[in-house]
Amino acid sequence: DAMVIQNPRYQVTQFGKPVTLSCSQTLNHNVMYWYQQKSSQAPKLLFHYYDKDFNNEADTPDNFQSRRPNTSFCFLDIRSPGLGDAAMYLCATSRGTRGDEKLFFGSGTQLSVL
């Protein structure tokens, strides 16, 4: 019954080695989000897609990119991971972007950078 699925659950990469995290959804929602959550901190929005329209947060580093090839899938690419990029990455979806939209989250991918 999982509605927002993230793979893998744990990802280990090396400093500077590109890594891609995956997210898929069965809800047919228009909007997909990527959040970064570091230990004991609030989830921080990196970017989101409304359909194919990409919206980048102003303070998201250029090192982070995203792709949404179709409604169901969204990818987070980290071009050159640094030690500071180790975090939980959460994917979420919503029907729209109105202020009252409820978000549906995946279980996250815990990224370690060695």
Next chain:
Amino acid sequence: AQKVTQAQTEISVVEKEDVTLDCVYETRDTTYYLFWYKQPPSGELVFLIRRNSFDEQNEISGRYSWNFQKSTSSFNFTITASQVVDSAVYFCALSGGNSGYSTLTFGKGTMLLVSP
């Protein structure tokens, strides 16, 4: 700019105790929405409740209740007769509604530990 403050970093209680999680927010929007999400050890944030700025009625859902007070910009969450399964990180979040477009601003979360 929007801001959500959850002053309690961690709370420990014994099963069956009541516990209140505090949330204070700041926004310039006249229309806004407040949320609580639960993040159990599995990692997935789960929606608990949504409140709009025009509805100050308190809400009760089973052992959960929420107290929204615009006068103090607070949206507190109470768990009655806590259970071990309530152990999780709880996030309060805020989104604006004036522009018809918004994204969530989360607080830092409160970790609740309920021991048997």
